[in-house]
Amino acid sequence: MKAYFIGGGIGLLAGAAFLVRDAQLPGRDIVICEAQPLVGGSLDGAQLANGAYSLRGGRMLTTDHYECTWDLLSSIPSLEHPGLSVRDETIAFNVENPAHSRARLVDRNRFKVDVSHMGFSARDRLELLRLTEASEETLGNSRITDWLSPGFFESNFQEFRQPRLRQPVRRNP
Amino acid sequence: MFTVEYSVRAAQMAVYQLMKIDRPVLPVTRHDKSLAVIFATLQKAFA
Numbered sequence: 001m002k003a004y005f006i007g008g009g010i011g012l013l014a015g016a017a018f019l020v021r022d023a024q025l026p027g028r029d030i031v032i033c034e035a036q037p038l039v040g041g042s043l044d045g046a047q048l049a050n051g052a053y054s055l056r057g058g059r060m061l062t063t064d065h066y067e068c069t070w071d072l073l074s075s076i077p078s079l080e081h082p083g084l085s086v087r088d089e090t091i092a093f094n095v096e097n098p099a100h101s102r103a104r105l106v107d108r109n110r111f112k113v114d115v116s117h118m119g120f121s122a123r124d125r126l127e128l129l130r131l132t133e134a135s136e137e138t139l140g141n142s143r144i145t146d147w148l149s150p151g152f153f154e155s156n157f158q159e160f161r162q163p164r165l166r167q168p169v170r171r172n173p
Numbered sequence: 174m175f176t177v178e179y180s181v182r183a184a185q186m187a188v189y190q191l192m193k194i195d196r197p198v199l200p201v202t203r204h205d206k207s208l209a210v211i212f213a214t215l216q217k218a219f220a
Contacts, residue, residue: 011180023192067199068182125218
């Protein structure tokens, strides 16, 4: 049996790894077709020719909510540290290099935007709480504007999201 | 973030289904229902 993957993003690489790990398919029987010179899709991180670093998507590999991801990475041996898994290696890196950010958001004039306050009204908070509590069934095919009043979309919270959504580049937060 | 986890989870479910692998896929933990997360949400809402 042969397996073919169209694209080499994290999902497809994971699929290939599960085929090897749990379906005992030999790696030579797996073909991954990727148009880019680098596999990984938006789960990338590389040094550019001008010396800068580029990570197209945000990573938060510091929390437990990556259930299947950690399960997979804990069975992949590290290339650089014999005896350790990629999961062990990632956690060790996180301990050594805690995240340090002094500006969550920068405006078009390169000034730091103060987003320590969300700028919510009591009504915004109430609506947010109601939304947090709503079940998937209740949400159904409703729109965000059915849940949040116009004021919310003027708050700092919205300021957070908008610049990202306006970005023309592909994002994978 | 969660999109990475979704990609890996979907790949795992697809491979297990197609290859008829009888191994449970880890259940989704409702971190959004945990007290710590609800507390952090409230704290942020009033910031």
